[in-house]
Amino acid sequence: MQISVIGCGYVGLVTGTCLAELGHHVVCTDNDPERIASLKASVVPIYEPYLDAMLGANCQAKRLSFTSDAGEAVRAGEVIFICVGTPPLETGDADLSAIDNVARLIATESVTPKLVVEKSTVPAQTGQQLKRALGVYSGKAGAEFRVASNPEFLREGTAVEDFLHPDRIVLRVEDDASEKQLREIYRPVLEGRFRCPVHMGACPSMQPPKLVVTTINSAELIKHASNSFLAVKISYANMIADLCEKVSADINEVTRAMGLDPRIGPRFLEAGLGFGGFCLPKDVQAFIRLAERAGVDFSMLKEAERVNKRRIDVFLEKIRRALWVVKDKQVGVLGLAFKANTDDIRFAPSLEVIRRLLAEGAQVRAYDQEAMDKTSVIFPQIQCCREPYEVARDVDALLILTEWEEFRQLDWERIHGLMARPLVVDGRNLLEPKAMMERGFEYYGFGQGEEAVAAEFVPTLVPRFSAEGASA
Numbered sequence: 001m002q003i004s005v006i007g008c009g010y011v012g013l014v015t016g017t018c019l020a021e022l023g024h025h026v027v028c029t030d031n032d033p034e035r036i037a038s039l040k041a042s043v044v045p046i047y048e049p050y051l052d053a054m055l056g057a058n059c060q061a062k063r064l065s066f067t068s069d070a071g072e073a074v075r076a077g078e079v080i081f082i083c084v085g086t087p088p089l090e091t092g093d094a095d096l097s098a099i100d101n102v103a104r105l106i107a108t109e110s111v112t113p114k115l116v117v118e119k120s121t122v123p124a125q126t127g128q129q130l131k132r133a134l135g136v137y138s139g140k141a142g143a144e145f146r147v148a149s150n151p152e153f154l155r156e157g158t159a160v161e162d163f164l165h166p167d168r169i170v171l172r173v174e175d176d177a178s179e180k181q182l183r184e185i186y187r188p189v190l191e192g193r194f195r196c197p198v199h200m201g202a203c204p205s206m207q208p209p210k211l212v213v214t215t216i217n218s219a220e221l222i223k224h225a226s227n228s229f230l231a232v233k234i235s236y237a238n239m240i241a242d243l244c245e246k247v248s249a250d251i252n253e254v255t256r257a258m259g260l261d262p263r264i265g266p267r268f269l270e271a272g273l274g275f276g277g278f279c280l281p282k283d284v285q286a287f288i289r290l291a292e293r294a295g296v297d298f299s300m301l302k303e304a305e306r307v308n309k310r311r312i313d314v315f316l317e318k319i320r321r322a323l324w325v326v327k328d329k330q331v332g333v334l335g336l337a338f339k340a341n342t343d344d345i346r347f348a349p350s351l352e353v354i355r356r357l358l359a360e361g362a363q364v365r366a367y368d369q370e371a372m373d374k375t376s377v378i379f380p381q382i383q384c385c386r387e388p389y390e391v392a393r394d395v396d397a398l399l400i401l402t403e404w405e406e407f408r409q410l411d412w413e414r415i416h417g418l419m420a421r422p423l424v425v426d427g428r429n430l431l432e433p434k435a436m437m438e439r440g441f442e443y444y445g446f447g448q449g450e451e452a453v454a455a456e457f458v459p460t461l462v463p464r465f466s467a468e469g470a471s472a
């Protein structure tokens with residue numbers, strides 16, 4: 001199948017590369033010429049496990065190519081996937097101007113019939129508008145457009161695996177021909193017949209994905225409804241964590257037992273700093289706005305959003321309680337990305353935490369294995385370190401803001417010896433409280449019977465200056 005992908009962000013790059021991996025011929029385009037130039041040289045501008053190698057291999061095999069000539073990309077594909085961004089407007093609504101621009105582009109450049117597939121996350125009824133726009137902008141004979149919706153459910157950090165081994169593929173099509181084309185595109189995934197680069201061909205026994213064919217408004221709603229549900233689940237777990245602190249219960253014990261009920265499920269119940277990234281926060285907002293415009297007061301979602309914003313306050317309060325005065329304190333930050341296995345810092349909780357610490361007069365130094373360059377552009381005043389132990393040296397507190405596995409594996413005894421005060425505030429409940437306290441740390445997480453922990457702890461304060469060196 002000849003496929004075009006418009007938009008080379010996270011979704012477009014993963015979609016284009018994985019479709020090529022499945023054997024299709026894919027041309028990708030983007031309106032950022034620098035991005036295309038770097039992709040042509042097989043330099044992937046984002047960190048996403050497996051993507052680099054797959055992209056290089058498929059370019060070499062001539063199944064995948066990149067062009068900054070958007071018209072050429074449009075003309076090349078019998079099926080065109082729209083993967084452009086739909087960022088939030090100030091009102092919370094999704095900004096659909098990029099979709100509108102792509103509709104104009106496709107309509108004016110096409111000379112043959114096209115199946116146009118919206119993959120970007122869009123509010124319900126966008127497909128109808130897209131279909132209308134393609135008709136309005138189109139002038140050329142031979143150009144006929146069918147519109148389909150195929151929302152993506154990719155998580156950053158596991159996007160390649162999610163694409164190749166999805167739980168479900170949701171399609172909305174106008175006619176049998178479109179359904180046939182899309183089924184053909186996904187056939188290797190639906191039948192599990194491809195050499196999986198994630199599991200080196202030997203995939204663990206996985207259920208084949210469910211193919212769900214719906215009406216267009218439902219297809220669009222499924223995506224927003226799914227992301228919003230995940231957001232509600234996280235906020236719910238976070239409220240339970242707050243309650244656990246008050247009644248000296250343990251959030252991990254509570255959510256582990258809750259999750260054993262298959263009606264609840266164990267995932268997305270991890271308490272901490274809350275949800276960030278470019279999807280959940282914006283999709284919750286867009287869903288609230290969509291409901292408002294439809295005359296439905298989705299107050300439950302507004303509350304989930306409010307709870308999420310409060311997580312930063314709760315975290316900062318823990319830091320203040322432990323440090324007493326934040327001004328002039330040295331604070332080390334481990335983790336900047338909005339979650340592990342990505343370099344993405346968009347709407348990352350770390351940004352707000354750092355912004356507030358700096359505003360309160362703390363000195364911040366940080367480490368993240370992937371997200372450092374992007375963060376130092378936003379905060380040139382923080383010291384970026386090459387490794388975690390450098391962050392720990394002489395700090396009054398160490399904060400964990402991303403659940404990178406690397407941080408769990410650190411030599412915490414060594415870190416204890418490096419810190420001015422062995423205080424760890426864990427925004428992701430990554431570490432074992434008991435083990436940390438046995439190593440001599442003052443440790444705070446979320447929902448781990450914190451009041452009791454704090455009362456028992458007698459901090460060992462290591463003086464930063466020797467008595468002779470200190471001035472009166």
Ligand code: UGA
Pocket residue numbers: 121152153154155156157227230234267268269270271272273274275276277278279280283338339
């Ligand atoms: C999310 C959805 O999970 C994907 O299914 C969807 O396709 C994607 O958005 C999208 O719309 O494109 P993603 O943004 O990559 O994926 O990240 P998630 O894994 O959903 O995590 C979102 C945030 O929630 C992160 O900040 C994470 O740290 C936080 N989180 C997640 C928690 O605080 N607790 C949890 O239990 C789980």
